[in-house]
Amino acid sequence: MKFPKRYAIVLLTFLCTNVCYIERMGFSIAYTAAADSIGVNQSSKGMILSTFYYGYVLSQIPGGWAAQSVGGRRILLLSFLLWSLTCALVPLDPSRISVLVMARLLVGIAQGFIFPSIHTVLAQWVPPHERSRSVSLTTSGMYLGAAAGMLLLPSIVKHRGPQSVFLVEAGLGISWCVLWYKFASDPPHLDHPKSTGLPITKSKEKGSLMHPAKIPWKKMILSMPVWAIVVNNFTFHYSLYVLMNWLPTYFELGLQLSLQEMGSSKMLPYLNMFVFSNLGGVIADHLITRRLLSVSWSRKLLNSIGFVVSALALLVLPLFKTSAGTVLCSSVSLGFLALGRAGFAVNHLDIAPKHAGIVMGVSNTAGTLAGIIGVGLTGRILEMAKATDVNLSSPDSWKPVFFIPAYLCIFSSLIFLIFSGGERIFE
Template sequence: MMGNRSFPTRYVIVILTFLCTSVCYIERVGFSIAYTAAADAAGVNQTSKGVILSTFYYGYACSQVPGGWAAQKIGGRRVLLLSFMLWSLTCALVPLDPNRPFLLVIARLLVGVSQGFIFPSIHTVLAQWVPPHERSRSVSLTTSGMYFGAALGMLVLPTIVKLKGPQSVFICEAALGAIWCVLWFKYANDPPRSEHPKASAAGFGESLLPVKRGKKSKEENGPKIPWKKIILNLPVWAIVVNNFTFHYALYVLMNWLPTYFELGLKLSLQEMGSSKMIPYLNMFLFSNIGGVIADHLITRRILSVTNTRKLLNTVGFVVSSFALIALPLFRTADGVVACSSVALGLLALGRAGFAVNHMDIAPRYAGIVMGVSNTAGTLAGIVGVDLTGRLLEAATAAELDLTNPESWRAVFLIPGLLCIFSSFVFLLFSTGERIFD
C-alpha cells in the first residue's frame, strides 16, 4: 500500500512529482513537434514560429513568483493540482491551427501561466517532506522527470503526429494530465501536524503546515516573507544567473533541435528512430547521477555542502559550454545527437549544484526562491527561443541556406558562452549554508 511504513509517504510524493515534471515536459516537447509540423505545412516563417513557440514562456514567467507565494500560503499540494487541471483542460479544448495565431497565443499563455505554478509548488512540497540528507537525490529525481518526459515525447510523439495528425498530440497530453491529477488527488497529502519530523528537518515549522480546524494565530499564518533580503542576496543571484543559463540552453535545444534536424541536416524526425531521444535520456541519467554524487559527498563529509554544489555546477556547465559551441561543426545525425547529449547531460549534472541550492540557503522559503529563480529561467525561454528564430531569419535574409553551419553558429555559441560566465558567478557568490531562518 502506498504511503505505509514499508514505503514512506515522502517516497510517494517524490515519485508523483517525478511523474508531474515528466508529463509537463511531454506537453512542452509535444507542442514544439506538433506545431512545427503544422506550421511548416502551412508555410509559416521562422520568425512567426519563434513568436508562437516563445509565447508559453511569457505566461510561465508571470506566474513563477505568484506560484511560490500561493504555494507558501495555500499549500503546494492544492496549487499543484489546480494548475495541472487548468493546463490539461486547455490542451483538450484548443485546436492546433497555425492560421489562427491569436487563439494559439492565448492558449499558450494560459498553459504557461498554469504550469508556472508547478515548480514553486513542487519545491514547497519537497521542502515539507524531504529531510536534508535525501535532498539532492530527491530533487534530482523529481527534476529528471523533465528529461524523461522530453525523451519519451521525442520518441513517441513524431510518430503520433505522422499517423494521427498534430491535434492528436494535444489529446494525448490532456489525457496524461487527467491521469496524473487523479493519482495526486488520491495519494498526495500534507505532512500531519503531529507527525512531521521530515518537515522540521527540512526547515519548516509546524506553523507553516496547513491547519484544518480552529483559529490560526498570526504566527500560524506563516512568517513574513523577507522579499528584500531575497532580492538583494548574492547567493540567490548566483542561483538566478545559473537558472537563466540552464534554461536558455535547454529551451533553445528543446524548441529548435527539431528544426535543426529537419532543415539544417535534412533529416526526418520519424526516420531517426530512437536516437532523437538520447539527449534527453542522457539528462535523465546525469541528473540522478549528480544527485547521488552530491548526497554521497555531503553525507560522507568528503566535501562541504558549499564545495559540493560548486564542484558539480562548474563541471557540468563548463563541459556543456564546449559541447554547445562545437555542435554546429557536426553534420551527421549521430554527431549532433552525441554532441547535444553531452551538452544536455552535463547541464543536468550541474543541477545538483544550483538547482538544489534553493533548499540549502532557504528551506523555509524554497518555493519563493524557486519562483524568483525560475522567473529568470523562463525569461531565458522568451529571449532564447524568440532570438533563435530571428537569428535564423536573419541568416536566410543574408542568403545563407539553413543547411549551412554558419546559419546556426550564433544559435549555439550564445548559450555556450553563457555557461562559462554563469559557472564563474556560481563559484564566486554561491554558498551551501542556510542564510534565511
C-alpha cells in the same frame, strides 16, 4: 518495511514534470502538423508556439507566493487541473488564432505555478541529506517526458489526428490529479523533525494549516547566493531552449541531414539529461551524507563540472560534420547541464527552505526569460549570417549560436563558485 510517504511524494512530483513536458512537446508536434496542413505561415506559427512562455513567465513569482501562502500541495493540484481541462476543452483549429493564443496563455500561466509549488512541497517533505537526489529525480521527469513525446506522439498524430494529442494530454493530466488528490498530503511537523520546510501547526477550527513566515524580499534581492542561483538558472535554460529549438534546424541546414533519417538518435540528448540529472543527485547526496564535502562545496563541485564540460562540448560541436558527432556533442552538453542541476537547482532548498517556492519562482522567471531571449536572439544571428551564407549550410555560420551559451556556462559557473552558499540564510 513501510514505504515512506515522502518517497511517494517525490515519485508523484517526478510524474508531474514528466506529464508537463509531454504536454509541451505534444502541443508543438500536434499544432505544427495541423498548421502545416492548412498552410499557416511561419510567423503565425511562431506566435502561437511562443505564447505559452509569456504566460509561463508571468506566473512564476505569483506561483511561489501562492504556494507558500495557500500550500504547495493545493496549488499544484489546482494548476494541473486547470491546464488539463484547457487541453480537453479547446479545439485544435489553427484558423482560430485568438482561441489558441488564449488557450496557450492560460496553459502557460497554469504551468508556471507548478515548479514553485513542487519546491515548496519538497522543502516540507524531504530531509537535507535526500534533497539532491529527490530534486534531481523530480526534474529529470522533464527530460524523460520530452523524449517520450518525441518518440510516441508523432505516431498518434499520424494515426489519430492532431486533436487526439490534446485528449491524451488531458487524460494524463487528470489521471495525475486523481493520484495527487488521493496520495499527497501535508506532512505532520512532528513526524518530520529533519524537514526544514514550512511548519505545520494544529488549529481547533480548521485542522492542519500552514503558517508561513513573512517573505524577506529585500534580503533576497540583496543576497548574492540567490543571484548565483538566478544567473545559473538563466544560463541553463538559455542553453537548453536554444538547443531544443534550433538543433533540428542545424541538422537540416548546417549539416544537410533529414531528421526522419536520424530515427531515434534525436532522443539521445534528452535521455542523457534524464540519466545525468539523477546521477548528479546521487553523487551530491553521497558527498554530503558521507561528509566528504560540505553542502556548499558539493553544490559548487557539481555545478562547476556540469557547466564547464557542457561549455566545452558546445565549443567543439561545430567542428563535427556528421550527425553522430553532433548528437554526441549535444548529448554531452545537455547531459552535463543536467548534472549541474545538482548544484544550483537544489540550492534553493539549502539557503531558503521556508521560502524555496519564492526563490524558485524568481530564478525560474529568469530561466523562462532566457528561453525567450535565447531563441529570438539565435534567429536574428542566423538572419545576419545569411548575408554571407544564404542557405546557412556552413557550420561556421552556426558557431555564434553554440558559442554564446558556452561562454555563458563558463561565466555562470564562476559566479556560482564564488558567490553560492550551502547554509540557510532565510528564516
